[in-house]
Amino acid sequence: MRATAAEETQSGTLVLLCLASWAIPGAGHLWLGRRTKGLIFLVALPLMFAIGLALHGRLFPFDLGEPLVGLAALADLGIGVPYFIASSLGYGSGEVRAVTYEYGNAFLIVAGLLNLLVVIDAFDVAMGRK
Amino acid sequence: MQSHLALLATFAFFVSLVFAVIAKDDPREQLRFGGLMFGGFLASALVLGWLMYPFPL
Numbered sequence: 001m002r003a004t005a006a007e008e009t010q011s012g013t014l015v016l017l018c019l020a021s022w023a024i025p026g027a028g029h030l031w032l033g034r035r036t037k038g039l040i041f042l043v044a045l046p047l048m049f050a051i052g053l054a055l056h057g058r059l060f061p062f063d064l065g066e067p068l069v070g071l072a073a074l075a076d077l078g079i080g081v082p083y084f085i086a087s088s089l090g091y092g093s094g095e096v097r098a099v100t101y102e103y104g105n106a107f108l109i110v111a112g113l114l115n116l117l118v119v120i121d122a123f124d125v126a127m128g129r130k
Numbered sequence: 131m132q133s134h135l136a137l138l139a140t141f142a143f144f145v146s147l148v149f150a151v152i153a154k155d156d157p158r159e160q161l162r163f164g165g166l167m168f169g170g171f172l173a174s175a176l177v178l179g180w181l182m183y184p185f186p187l
Contacts, residue, residue, distance in 0.1 A: 048144045
């Protein structure tokens, strides 16, 4: 059965919403009119990511030979645009001798994973499940 | 900032905040849920820390 034009438009909008929500933390909620939630995500998640960088955490490379490193890289990427800004500015090289290195990694990885949860939440809101 | 406790509390704060805002819609419920989660993070870290204190034997 073919999807109707309205359904295709809706699914296209949903894809855009999820992409926006991933790229800019909180953007999906702001788009859907959940202003307070969106603003909290917009401030908290990039701040958590920035703290991770300040603690000498590492933005892991996409190394398929090392599954855990690859998974950490995917989690880092979950934060969206801040990841690309940090990479292009040369942040996230990681200082393994720093006492806060592991904390930094935890902040970076968890900020990315939390943003992915926020994307799923925005999707649920758009679908009318919440 | 190199204090383990301060870093732990900062981490717990952000995670509790995001989970509370995702899980609850009412601000009062968010505060309650987030507070419980934050307290749970700190309490479990302190308890586990003391349990691990004698190791390695």
